[in-house]
Amino acid sequence: xxxxxxxxxxxxxxxxxxDRPSPAGHPVVVVxxxxxGLCTAIDLAxxxxxxxxxDDADRIGEGSRGICYAKRTxxxxxxxxxxEPCLEKGITWKIGKVFQNNDxxxxxxxxxxxxxxxxxxINLQQxxxxxxxxxxxxxxxxxxxxxxxxxxxLQRRNDGAxxxxxxxxxxxxxxxxxxxxxxxxxxxxxxMLGLSFQGEAFEDRFLIADVKMKGDFPPERWFWFxxxxxxxxxxxxxxxxxxxxxxxxxxxSDADAKAEQAPERVIPRLRQMLGHDDFLxxxxxxxxxxxxxxxxxxxxxxxxxxxxxxxxxxxxxxxANSGIQDADNLSWKLASIxxxxxxxxxxxxxxxxRSAAADENIGHSTRSTDFIAPRSAQELRFRDATLALARxxxxxxxxVNSGRLSMPSRYDTPxxxxxxxxxxxSAHLGAPLPDAPMRDRNGKSIWLLEALGGEETILHVPNGxxxxxxxxxxxxxxxxxxEHGLFAKRFDASPGSTYFVRxxxxxxxxxxxxxxxxxxxxxxxMRGFEGGPA
Amino acid sequence: xxxxxxxxxxxxxxRSYRALIEAHRGLSDEDSAALNSRLVLILANHIGExxxxxxxxxxxxxxxxAVGDAPR
Numbered sequence: 001x002x003x004x005x006x007x008x009x010x011x012x013x014x015x016x017x018x019d020r021p022s023p024a025g026h027p028v029v030v031v032x033x034x035x036x037g038l039c040t041a042i043d044l045a046x047x048x049x050x051x052x053x054x055d056d057a058d059r060i061g062e063g064s065r066g067i068c069y070a071k072r073t074x075x076x077x078x079x080x081x082x083x084e085p086c087l088e089k090g091i092t093w094k095i096g097k098v099f100q101n102n103d104x105x106x107x108x109x110x111x112x113x114x115x116x117x118x119x120x121x122i123n124l125q126q127x128x129x130x131x132x133x134x135x136x137x138x139x140x141x142x143x144x145x146x147x148x149x150x151x152x153x154l155q156r157r158n159d160g161a162x163x164x165x166x167x168x169x170x171x172x173x174x175x176x177x178x179x180x181x182x183x184x185x186x187x188x189x190x191x192m193l194g195l196s197f198q199g200e201a202f203e204d205r206f207l208i209a210d211v212k213m214k215g216d217f218p219p220e221r222w223f224w225f226x227x228x229x230x231x232x233x234x235x236x237x238x239x240x241x242x243x244x245x246x247x248x249x250x251x252x253s254d255a256d257a258k259a260e261q262a263p264e265r266v267i268p269r270l271r272q273m274l275g276h277d278d279f280l281x282x283x284x285x286x287x288x289x290x291x292x293x294x295x296x297x298x299x300x301x302x303x304x305x306x307x308x309x310x311x312x313x314x315x316x317x318x319x320a321n322s323g324i325q326d327a328d329n330l331s332w333k334l335a336s337i338x339x340x341x342x343x344x345x346x347x348x349x350x351x352x353x354r355s356a357a358a359d360e361n362i363g364h365s366t367r368s369t370d371f372i373a374p375r376s377a378q379e380l381r382f383r384d385a386t387l388a389l390a391r392x393x394x395x396x397x398x399x400v401n402s403g404r405l406s407m408p409s410r411y412d413t414p415x416x417x418x419x420x421x422x423x424x425x426s427a428h429l430g431a432p433l434p435d436a437p438m439r440d441r442n443g444k445s446i447w448l449l450e451a452l453g454g455e456e457t458i459l460h461v462p463n464g465x466x467x468x469x470x471x472x473x474x475x476x477x478x479x480x481x482x483e484h485g486l487f488a489k490r491f492d493a494s495p496g497s498t499y500f501v502r503x504x505x506x507x508x509x510x511x512x513x514x515x516x517x518x519x520x521x522x523x524x525x526m527r528g529f530e531g532g533p534a
Numbered sequence: 535x536x537x538x539x540x541x542x543x544x545x546x547x548x549r550s551y552r553a554l555i556e557a558h559r560g561l562s563d564e565d566s567a568a569l570n571s572r573l574v575l576i577l578a579n580h581i582g583e584x585x586x587x588x589x590x591x592x593x594x595x596x597x598x599x600a601v602g603d604a605p606r
Contacts, residue, residue, distance in 0.1 A: 378567070385571035395579040 007127050008134070009059045012148035018172045023162060026052050027338050029176035031151050031163075031189055033057075035066070035126065036306030036323035037182035038133035042080045043331030045143035046454065047503075049338055052174070053143065054165060056150035060134070063283045064125035064210050067238065067246055068317035071111065072408035072432055074118040075505070076328045079454050081139075082132040083118070090122030091239050096221040098402050100387050102228055106397050110405060115486045116435045117447040121405070123219075123240050126320065154179070154192045160301050178334055179302045182323070187308035193299055199292020200366060202313065203253035204373035207260055207286050210244050211270060213279035217245070223402035225372075225387055229273040234372050234402075237273075244282060247273065248314075250373060257286040289313045291362045291369070297326075298351045305330055310358035315368035315403035318361040325408065326354050332454065332503035336527060346528030349415050357409035364404045371401035408432050415502070417509035417522040425492035432505050434490045439481040448487065451480055454503050456526070458519065463495035468519050470500075502526055538589035 017024040030041045033055035041053040069077070069086065077083040094110045111120035137143050152171065153164035160177045181189035190197060222237040229235070236248035247270065251260055259265060261284050271277045293310035297303060306323030330350050336342035374380040389396035410431040419429055426434045436448040451474060458470040459480075467475050474480050482488055491499065491510075498514035500522045501507060509522035524530050544550045557573075558566045578587050 378571070381567055381571040382575070385568060385575055389572055389575060393576070393579075396575065399575070 007060065008131050010134070010145075010147045012058055012168055013146075014167075014169060015144070015146060017174060018167065018169065020172075023173035023175045025175040026050065026177070028052070028178045028180065028334060029054060029163060029174060030180040030182060031055075032181070032183035032187075032306075032308070033060075033130075033134070033145060033147075034182060034184060034306065034323075035129055035133065035320050036308075036327050037180070038130065038137060039076070039080060039324050039327035040180050040182060040305060040331055041143050041145075042082075042133065042137055042140065043327055043454070044335055045137075045140040046080065047331060047335035048142070049335050050142040051144070052176075053137070053145045054149040054151060054163075055145065055147055058147040060127045060130045062127075063285060064127070064240060064244070064246065066126045066129075066317075066320035067123045067240055068321070068405075069122050069124060069129065070317060070321045070406040070408075071116065071118045071120050072406075073321045073324045074122065075432070075435070075449055076324055077129075078118065078449070079328075079505075080133075080136065082129075082136045085132045085135075086124055086129060087119075087122060089128050089241050090124035091219045091241055092119045092122050093219045093221065093239070094120035095218075096223070096402075096405070098400055099222065099224045099227065100390075101224075101226055103391075105225075105387065105390050105400060115437050115484065117437075117449065118435070121317070123238055123246070125240055125242075125244070128241070129320075151183075151188060151192075154189060154302070156193075156300055156302060158300070177301065177338070180330065180334075181302060181304045181308045182306050182327075183308050185307040185311050187304070189302065190294065190304065190308055193302065195294055195299070197292050197294060197311075199290055199311070199362065201290045201292075202288060202369055202373065203375070204369075205251040205253065205255040205257060205260070205286055205288050206314075207247075207249045207251050207255075207266070207269075207284070209247045209249070209266060209270060209284045210240070210282040211247060211274075211279040212242070212244050212282050213274070214243055215239075215245060215274070225383075225402075227273070230269070235273065236402075245279075249273075251286070255286070260286050287314075289369075291366045293355075293358045293362060296351055297354055297358075298347050303330060303334075303347065303350065305354075309354070310362065312361050312365035313369045314365075315372060316361075316365050316405050317403070318365055318406045321406040322357060322361050325357065326350075328504045329354055336503075342527040343529060349413060349528060353409070353411045353413050353415075356412065360409055361406075368401050368403045372403070411506060415508060415526045415528065417500070417518075417525055419510065421510070421512040423492045423510065425490050427491045427499070427507055427510075429507050429510065431507060433499075433501060433507055436482070436486040436490055437484055438487065439483050441479055441481075443481075446480070448480070449505060452501055452505055454505075456503050456523070457501045459491075459499040459501065460514075461493045461495055461497040463513075465496070468498055468514055469516060470519055470523065500526070536583060536586060538586050538593065540593070 028051050030037045030053045041051045044051045097107045098105045150166045151163050152166045155162045161179045163174045219239045224235045227235050233250040238246040297309045305326040312318045333346050374383045386396050386399045390400050416430050440446045456471045458473045460467050461476045496513045498511050500509040508526045
């Protein structure tokens with residue numbers, strides 16, 4: 001059943017490329033206008049790279065789909081100019097509660113400290129995010145979205161690829177120096193390259209239902225093991241905007257997907273859970289899931305991102321979040337290569353860094369799934385033993401796994417310059433910088449990550465010596481004032497401390513005292529010129 | 535990092551073994567299995583080292599292979 005109509009409809013428009021005698025050439029063609037394709041296209045366009053974005057559909061808004069967006073994703077969206085509408089519309093939350101039967105086993109706070117621009121998480125229907133991204137895309141003159149443009153063939157060349165694109169008015173060819181395949185879990189491009197998508201499939205079926213109701217549940221993530229309203233299984237309740245609640249019910253491996261989606265089956269289940277039937281069913285779907293990935297994300301000039309490259313179970317909100325982090329990682333690299341600022345081999349670091357992130361995400365989501373949906377009597381026994389012990393011993397509480405929520409990856413990467421000094425604080429080499437509230441040179445409030453934007457930046461704490469040279473240098477106390485001392489604390493900063501930040505806001509190098517040659521070498525290394533992957 | 539100790543460490547192994555037996559006495563197979571699951575988790579946490587736990591798992595599995603391979 002799928003009662004929701006498309007919320008946003010876009011028109012197909014004939015483009016000039018369709019009337020050319022020979023294929024038009026473009027530096028980058030992105031395939032798939034989901035969150036990942038849109039973020040990649042916007043990021044590239046913001047970096048001055050002209051982008052064509054193709055999508056086979058012409059509408060968004062069927063089903064809420066991905067609903068949880070994590071802090072790091074919101075920071076990326078902020079850089080792309082869409083965090084504001086998302087935060088405005090979204091439900092901000094940071095508390096999760098885990099119940100067994102009627103009892104609260106434990107609660108967690110995902111962002112226990114202040115001084116970050118973005119919250120731990122927001123919940124937002126995917127169509128609102130996509131809509132905000134499409135609106136942002138429309139303001140970028142070098143980004144062209146072509147709806148109802150379906151890629152039906154891809155021929156690879158050494159210096160790019162030729163795509164055959166089908167439209168309502170026939171097909172045409174396009175030449176691209178680079179193709180970004182962000183065409184989702186069922187990626188057609190993956191099929192065109194004959195790539196296998198390997199991993200583990202899980203048998204348990206889950207029912208996902210969006211119900212509209214006025215509820216007095218707080219904006220928290222509530223997860224039940226063995227709830228009284230759904231004995232022996234698990235359930236998840238999450239608030240979305242518009243008084244819509246996401247309900248996720250484990251059905252088991254022998255459930256009949258079709259029968260379970262019938263309103264006469266769904267409504268009594270929900271009535272039992274909610275204790276009333278004062279709700280409207282907005283969207284229902286039954287799903288199973290896979291944890292799998294492509295062996296490589298880079299195939300010559302064709303680069304895979306998001307679900308097209310890797311797929312996880314929904315526990316932990318690692319699908320859309322990791323896909324948007326792929327976009328964040330890929331865009332500056334592609335832009336640097338296209339502008340001749342980095343060697344083509346820099347793209348290998350996308351494969352290295354995002355493969356490791358995918359493995360981390362698959363690992364977490366597989367382990368969560370093992371705990372939530374045990375597959376044998378003994379697996380169930382271990383799970384229940386953990387839940388029982390959790391009431392008595394703290395160690396068992398930590399083992400209770402209702403989904404480990406998406407955290408950004410810390411890249412162990414050849415682009416980083418290994419630390420030679422010792423550092424404490426919450427900044428880590430290879431990880432995105434922790435945010436901090438600052439003031440700019442005019443005394444205006446600004447967040448550290450806002451000040452960084454998407455540019456390679458050196459942050460320098462003065463010590464009386466001449467500040468370093470670089471593409472862009474921000475001097476603490478001068479360009480950025482650490483009013484609350486949180487920068488100093490989070491970065492373990494002392495006079496002379498110098499931080500070298502990548503265009504995706506990950507920390508590439510840091511020194512207590514940096515000589516110009518060290519910075520120059522770190523900058524070259526970050527762009528893949530030396531110490532890079534073979 | 536330590537490794538799994540397989541030399542005898544209990545002062546009175548018979549007594550400790552007996553404690554395990556007594557804990558299970560009178561339990562159904564299902565309840566015994568539930569008790570063992572709890573014990574494994576508690577003891578794994580007490581060991582506190584993933585590598586040692588892996589060694590323990592390997593030893594347990596190895597001892598099962600030996601039974602399976604024996605002539606019947």
